[in-house]
Amino acid sequence: MDPLKILGLSVGCSIEDAKASFRALSIMYHPDKNGADASADNFLEISKAYKAIQENPALLDPLNSSNGYSKDGSSIYARVLVQYEDLFYSRVKTVKIKRMNHCMDCSGTGSTDKVFHQCDLCSGEGIIKGSILPMMGKGSKCPECVGSGINVPEDLICEKCDGSSLVQETKEERIKLNTGFIKNQSVIFKYSGNFGPWRGNNGGLYVKLIMETSEDIQLIDKKLHIKAPISPAMHILGGKIKVDIFGKKYTCHVKPYTKNTEITAAGNKVCVTFDLEWPKVTEETSDLYKKLLKIESNQ
Numbered sequence: 001m002d003p004l005k006i007l008g009l010s011v012g013c014s015i016e017d018a019k020a021s022f023r024a025l026s027i028m029y030h031p032d033k034n035g036a037d038a039s040a041d042n043f044l045e046i047s048k049a050y051k052a053i054q055e056n057p058a059l060l061d062p063l064n065s066s067n068g069y070s071k072d073g074s075s076i077y078a079r080v081l082v083q084y085e086d087l088f089y090s091r092v093k094t095v096k097i098k099r100m101n102h103c104m105d106c107s108g109t110g111s112t113d114k115v116f117h118q119c120d121l122c123s124g125e126g127i128i129k130g131s132i133l134p135m136m137g138k139g140s141k142c143p144e145c146v147g148s149g150i151n152v153p154e155d156l157i158c159e160k161c162d163g164s165s166l167v168q169e170t171k172e173e174r175i176k177l178n179t180g181f182i183k184n185q186s187v188i189f190k191y192s193g194n195f196g197p198w199r200g201n202n203g204g205l206y207v208k209l210i211m212e213t214s215e216d217i218q219l220i221d222k223k224l225h226i227k228a229p230i231s232p233a234m235h236i237l238g239g240k241i242k243v244d245i246f247g248k249k250y251t252c253h254v255k256p257y258t259k260n261t262e263i264t265a266a267g268n269k270v271c272v273t274f275d276l277e278w279p280k281v282t283e284e285t286s287d288l289y290k291k292l293l294k295i296e297s298n299q
Contacts, residue, residue, distance in 0.1 A: 003049035015057055022050040073194035075203035082209045084217045085246045086177050088268055093175045095207050100194040101169045103161035108199040110165040111156045119145035150198055165197045179268050180222050183211045224270045229277035243272055
């Protein structure tokens with residue numbers, strides 16, 4: 001039984017095409033609607049053909065089944081520069097890539113009739129088997145189809161893809177950033193890479209996040225770590241300071257003799273490390289330091 005022939009289908013059609021053909025033929029040959037003697041037999045035949053396709057959709061497109069000659073596409077690797085400010089404000093980064101996709105004009109067949117044309121020279125195997133080890137499948141690449149197993153007749157070659165079944169397109173993906181990302185992390189889009197020829201599956205897209213380098217800001221354990229200058233007096237006595245985080249001021253409480261603290265800014269936990277900064281010595285501060293030194297000497 002040839003399900004495609006019975007349902008009037010061609011290689012490479014979709015399951016929707018098979019369903020539509022089955023419905024049309026069912027109405028034509030249904031015994032209740034057609035009194036002809038052959039109707040019952042024809043209806044049974046098309047029912048069996050459609051059931052066979054439902055159980056094994058690869059019958060519609062044998063060249064795209066696991067035993068066919070479609071090839072999986074390659075993965076694409078991209079890099080995106082990320083600023084700490086992007087993570088802090090949970091910005092969206094758009095990644096734009098060039099990838100190969102199935103040609104829509106020929107439905108990924110390379111042929112204007114949208115049918116896969118198997119190479120006659122190699123019988124669609126892509127290789128010319130040698131006489132010594134034919135059982136092992138060894139041989140040389142078929143010169144007619146260059147190993148693809150497909151050979152589109154010259155008068156049917158699709159102009160858009162030049163018979164390759166693939167065309168280049170621009171693809172965009174969006175990445176929502178946050179401080180949960182780690183340094184040089186890769187974001188994976190499983191099905192956004194290049195499609196393979198002859199309706200092959202596509203590979204993945206791997207986007208590596210390249211973090212900016214900064215001496216004052218670091219990303220550690222999914223938290224931003226920044227440095228804030230404080231005076232010796234603030235270090236000893238404690239108090240409040242204003243911390244500049246990407247152009248906005250946030251209040252930070254400084255406890256006496258502490259080296260760091262944690263604040264919440266724009267919904268993010270930020271670790272603030274205090275950087276002791278000695279003020280410029282003036283005549284007034286010099287007198288104060290002399291008095292402090294005298295007090296420490298008398299203790």
